[in-house]
Amino acid sequence: xxxxxxxxxxxxxxxxxxxxxxxxxxxxxxxxxxxxFNQNQDLLLMIASGLAIGGLGMWLSFLGNPRNxxxxxxxxxxxxxxALSLHGxxxxxxxxxxxxxxxxxxxxxxxxxxxxxxxxxxxPVLRFLGGIILIVGCGVFMGCPIRMALRLGAGxxxxxxxxxxxxxGVWIGFEFLKRGFYLGEAAPMPLVNGLMxxxxxxxxxxxxxxxxxxxxxxxxxPGAERAPFAIALGVGLGIGALAxxxxxxxxxxxxxxxxxxxxxxxSGVLAMLSxxxxxSLLTGSFAPGLQAQPGSHxxxxxxxxxxxxxxxxxxxxxxxxxxxxxxxxxxxTDAAAAVLGMLGGxxxxxxxxxxxxxxxxxxxxxxxxxVSLAFILIVGLLLRIRPTEQEA
Amino acid sequence: MxxxxxxxxxxxxxxxxxxxxxxxxxxxLLGAGLVGASMNAPxxxxxxxxxxxxxxxxxxxxxxxxxxxxxxxxxxxxxxKFVTSxxxxxxxxxxxxxxxxxxxxxxxxxxxxxxxxxxxxEYADQNSDKYIGKGIKSVLSHxxxxxxxxxxxxxxxxxxxxxxxxxxxxxxxLAGGCN
Numbered sequence: 001x002x003x004x005x006x007x008x009x010x011x012x013x014x015x016x017x018x019x020x021x022x023x024x025x026x027x028x029x030x031x032x033x034x035x036x037f038n039q040n041q042d043l044l045l046m047i048a049s050g051l052a053i054g055g056l057g058m059w060l061s062f063l064g065n066p067r068n069x070x071x072x073x074x075x076x077x078x079x080x081x082x083a084l085s086l087h088g089x090x091x092x093x094x095x096x097x098x099x100x101x102x103x104x105x106x107x108x109x110x111x112x113x114x115x116x117x118x119x120x121x122x123x124p125v126l127r128f129l130g131g132i133i134l135i136v137g138c139g140v141f142m143g144c145p146i147r148m149a150l151r152l153g154a155g156x157x158x159x160x161x162x163x164x165x166x167x168x169g170v171w172i173g174f175e176f177l178k179r180g181f182y183l184g185e186a187a188p189m190p191l192v193n194g195l196m197x198x199x200x201x202x203x204x205x206x207x208x209x210x211x212x213x214x215x216x217x218x219x220x221x222p223g224a225e226r227a228p229f230a231i232a233l234g235v236g237l238g239i240g241a242l243a244x245x246x247x248x249x250x251x252x253x254x255x256x257x258x259x260x261x262x263x264x265x266x267s268g269v270l271a272m273l274s275x276x277x278x279x280s281l282l283t284g285s286f287a288p289g290l291q292a293q294p295g296s297h298x299x300x301x302x303x304x305x306x307x308x309x310x311x312x313x314x315x316x317x318x319x320x321x322x323x324x325x326x327x328x329x330x331x332x333t334d335a336a337a338a339v340l341g342m343l344g345g346x347x348x349x350x351x352x353x354x355x356x357x358x359x360x361x362x363x364x365x366x367x368x369x370x371v372s373l374a375f376i377l378i379v380g381l382l383l384r385i386r387p388t389e390q391e392a
Numbered sequence: 393m394x395x396x397x398x399x400x401x402x403x404x405x406x407x408x409x410x411x412x413x414x415x416x417x418x419x420x421l422l423g424a425g426l427v428g429a430s431m432n433a434p435x436x437x438x439x440x441x442x443x444x445x446x447x448x449x450x451x452x453x454x455x456x457x458x459x460x461x462x463x464x465x466x467x468x469x470x471x472x473k474f475v476t477s478x479x480x481x482x483x484x485x486x487x488x489x490x491x492x493x494x495x496x497x498x499x500x501x502x503x504x505x506x507x508x509x510x511x512x513x514e515y516a517d518q519n520s521d522k523y524i525g526k527g528i529k530s531v532l533s534h535x536x537x538x539x540x541x542x543x544x545x546x547x548x549x550x551x552x553x554x555x556x557x558x559x560x561x562x563x564x565x566l567a568g569g570c571n
Contacts, residue, residue: 067568075570091513143570220520221513222570291560295569298560358564359510371424378417 043264045246046253050271052242053322056235057150058279060098063227067285067294068154070227071098071239072147073321074138077346078355079223080204083215086347091221095208097229101236102243102322103201103329109241110330118194120333123183126379127334130317131324131341132348133309133372139345139355140306140369141165142295144321145250145314148307149269151296153276155288158296158303165304169311170255173380180384181316186334194331197339201329205233244330249323251314295358302361302369309373316380448478455487464491482511486524493531499555501531506558509565516565525566532559 037044053071060070069075082093110116138144141162143151148166151159207215218224226232242248248268257266280286290298297303314320317338319327324342327335349355354365361369451474458467468491471484478484489504505515505528514520516528 066570069570072570091517147570220517224519225568292563292567293569294564294567296564357510358569359561367424371420374420375417375424378420382414382417 042246043267045242046248046264046268047271049239049242049246049248050268050273051275052239053146053248053275054149054153054272054277055275055279056239057146058153058276058283058285060227060232060235061150062279062283062285063231064225065227065232066222066225068151068156069143069147069222069295070150072150073099073144073325073342074135074346074349075143075147075222077135077321077342078139078350079346081343081346081350082223083217084343085216086343087350089221089350090216090223091218092223092350093216093218094223094226095204095215095217096236097205097208097233098227098236098239099325100201100205100208101233101238102240102325103198104205105237105240105242106244106326106329107198107240108237109244113245115244116194116331118189118191118331118333119186120189120193120336121184122186122334123383124334124337126183126383127317127338128341128344130313130376131338131343132345133313133341133376134317134321134324134338135342135345135349136354136365136368136372137306137309137313138321139349140361140365141303141310142297142306142356145307145310146272146320146322147295149250149272150276151293153273154280154293155277155286156293156296157288157290158293158298158300161300161303162307165307166251166311167254167258168304169308169313170251170315171258171311172308173251173312173315174255174259176312176316176380176384180386181380182383182385183317183334186332189333191331193333196333197328197336240326240329243322243326247323248326249314249319251311251320252323254311255315297356297358297360299356299360302356302366305369305373306356306361309369309376312373312380313376316376448474448481452483452487455484459487459491459494462494464494467491468495480511482508482515485511486515486527489531490527493527498531499551502555502558502562505531506561509562513565516562518568528562528566532562 057071058068061067062070065071066075076096076099078087078089078092079094079096080099081087082089083095107116134144138147141148143159143162145166148159148162152163204215206212227235246268250269250272253265253269256262277286287293310320314323317324317334319335321342324335324338328339349365352364352368353362354368356362356365451470455467455470455474458464458470468488471488471491474484475481475488485504485508489501489508492498492504493501505524508524509516509528512522514522515524517523518525
């Protein structure tokens, strides 16, 4: 087969590498598909992530995870906090292998893609508090944004209030960003800082596999509802890797769609909702309505407020709870601060009974949500960069 | 609008607005702390002595025996007294629910089941030994229609709505989820 070297390259033509062998008659169609794939890689990855999270999330529920909560970062954090004896609710103690999988899958994908960068120093304490506030908002609503999508996909119309609240919160968050809200620049750090969270995840995984006594595991309640270990870990690894490559973030997707009408970003959320609905239909868990919805309540105003709090906080700290886990896994110590805040939030929500129950939000939860919202709005007003005197 | 991304902390310029919002944030956190401090901590439970524990078991056994013998009204009387003196124990509410369901008072049965499940969610957990979902579903499925009819006519709509709310809560609890 003859080879040749391209001297010039027309931008309209497919890029041809030096010494590329001249192909036979099928070259055109191959080029088209490859070129189309390259041009739409981001879109395809985003859709694949959405499909995987929605579909596999519902499947995990079918395999044993709590109903409509196959994947829920806030529930997983509360479970993890319980397993580490950070709260006393014996029904919420388990190390979800999915969560460990998210961390390790995203870290591996970041290493392979040469995107693992240890960096931080952008308002870590505020991000830690932001992590706590995220779980408070999720607790009041009863689920993180992913669980909200799973609930919607399974026909739980009570989650619509949460969706509206999330969109409103994201919109408010983006308004703050447009007006100069800024948490500061992240600076490079020694690699070990970025590796700490994945290493912690490995340690906890080993403790789980060998049934270490440092971990408490529920005998009943949601903590005892588990998908098979290997499947849960495998799903977590796959989704973590995919989400790292695609930069999947529910609040980011919604925000970019609102701000720039970026349909590519919205496609991920739509794919997630669609696959959740399809899998819930296939597994027989689709039950449209307002009553008899697992892990839900009918206090729509508080659902709106809870998810609104999650929306605005997520935008301010740079990603939804799931995205914070992925970012922390690829070396961001700022996101790791938020993840540790979420772990602390899981403990606080359980210990102080801030999380809603099927009966509705608790009084303490209502107070916490309002105080958190006021706090986050004040921070949003406070941390704005104004034009300097020269620019003014 | 162009913003200068400040790199150095000492370049930050504070104005009166910054001071005001910082004060608000600090005041808010302080206020939250005070609210938290003013919330009554749950009263510590008096430690149950061996003799009082024996008395509790004996009372519950007597109530159960009355229920098994079909003496529902007697069981209700005993359990009501028991609940008054032992408000933190969930089991008598389950027995009260059963007794009231036997007598056809489904509204009260639903309310008692809700009280029991709120106090101890294990009653609605399929993986738990305490699971009583069958009994609850029975009251909800067989009892709901009669409940609508047999609700005391003097009861107002609010009472009716409260029963419906309790029933909806039980249905959601039995559906599972991460609650």
